[in-house]
Amino acid sequence: MFETVVLGRRCSDKDFREQAPELRMKLFEAQRQCINRKIPLLIIVAGVDCSGRGAVVNLLSEWMDNKHVHNHVFWMETDEERARPLDWRYWRLLPAAGSVGVFFGGWYGQAIRKFCAGDMDEMAFTSHMHHYRGLENSLAASGMAIVKIWLHLDKKEHDSRLKKRLAHKEIHHFTPYDKKSAENYDGLASAAAKAITLTDRSFAPWTIVDAADANYRDLAVAKTLIAAVERAVAEQDAKKARLAEAAPAERENVISTLDAIDLTVKADPETYKKDLDDLQAELRELTYHAYRKGISSTLVFEGWDAAGKGGSIRRLMAGIDARISRAIPIGVPTDEELAHHYLWRFWRHVPRAGFVTVYDRSWYGRVLVERVEKLTPREDWSRAYAEINLFEEELTNHGNVLVKFWLHLSPDEQLRRFKEREETPWKQYKITPDDWRNREKWPDYVRAADEMFLRTSTEYAPWHIIAAEDKKYARLTVLRTYRDALKKALKHVDDKKHEKK
Secondary structure (H helix, E strand, O other), X not given: OHHHOOOOOOOOHHHHHHHHHHHHHHHHHHHHHHXXXXXXXXEEEEEOOOOOHHHHHHHXXXXXXXXXXXXXXXXXXXXXXXXXXXOHXXXXXXXXXXXXXXEEOXXXXXXXXXXXXXXXXXXXXXXXXXXXXXXXXXXXXXXXXXXXXEEEOOHHHHHHHHHHHHHOOOOOOOOHHHHHHHOOHHHHHHHHHHHHHHHOEOOEOEEEEEOOOHHHHHHHHHHHHHHHHHHHHHHHHHHHHHHHOOOOOOOOOOOOHHHHOOXXXXXXXXXXXHHHHHHHHHHHHHHHHHHXXXXXXEEEEEEOOOOOHHHHXXXXXXXXXXXXXXXXXXXXXXHXXXXXXXXXXXXXXXXXXXXXXEEEOOHHHHHXXXXXXXXXXXXXXXXXXXXXXXXXXXXXXXXXXXXXXXXXXXXXXXXXXXXXXXXXXXXXXXXXXXXXXXXXXXXXXXXXXXXXXXXXXXXXXXXXXXXXXXXXXXXXXXXXXXXXXXXXXXXXXXXXXXXXX
């Protein structure tokens, strides 16, 4: 792969001085386009050791408006990062609209070096590459411009530079894999070639730069960034043109999944208090054991307005130690959240190992309220199903117990509760004009919910549709469902320990 790139290209100091000012201005203008058009720009700088990765990152801060440039290095994982899914360390640092994020190595650097060092097998490496190819597809489709640069040297030049650095004690190994990969040029080049082949796509292409000559390298990087922004601007214009076309009509559902839910079920009022106390006590023990074993939980509550989500969450939280749990109410996104991919604000709250996060509304707003209220274009919300499944799979692969609830009631019961809220002084804050307006779109929400269940109820993250006509029944069912999920997760961990013995 690299033979056609590393051809000893050179740029004299004189030619560099002539070309650099113009390219620097074009790069600055490209950045201004990103700012004005609110395009987030992600730059991943990777490469072989001694190829000038640090120099390139410094150059970008010098040639661009560095107020909007944020550099991030991913060397040793922190305790905070180890306690969460791997993607967490990247998601929270993704650039906002109009800003530039420079990832030193990004999600490729460590994986390539681990594979080169023999600490990651081929199946895991390939899976890693496929995962981040999917992530890049999602980010690019949301409007992010992605630039991936691999700085390369031939073996002779690499070995010569490494020898000089070692002689002057200038080499620094920041991870256990740096030294191994630096001493294994052929293995590193092979791993990089495999990674590039697996992840080089039109929405996030790789540019391989001959880094033997610093002048040529720097000009090539600048040209790559300028071209990437031009492509992003063209794609943004093309998307606007697509959205201007008439959207296809929503299909009519003949039968809804929700029609099959028995809403007549009720809790026994005489045993409700005891059942609730017993379940909360049981959850308190189970969540403590999960905390000790590093098993985190993410609970998602969706459903109709006035279905009792808040009441169910309060009874659930009463059974979990407040020191290891928190509830996140999801409302209208802030300006900061709107400047990022819609999943960004949820990644920020992913619980660390052993902790519990409860979402009152969630990322499913993308395919529910944003779809029904036409707040998001069809091509964006229709893409969200796959993005959500990828997100949830990443959570569960890290041992996170993910439980999704939809609280369901009838339109008549909802109307009764709405009126009750209007007539009860301490409940009036719960009813808003939006609630009444959403009620008028009940059939649209049913269609949206049906497709959501169909496309996001997976083996690793199934939906639990809870009959909520009787609030007490719904609360008990929610607690029992979470209890059973915790028991299953704890048993799975114990079984794995016995297998190792």
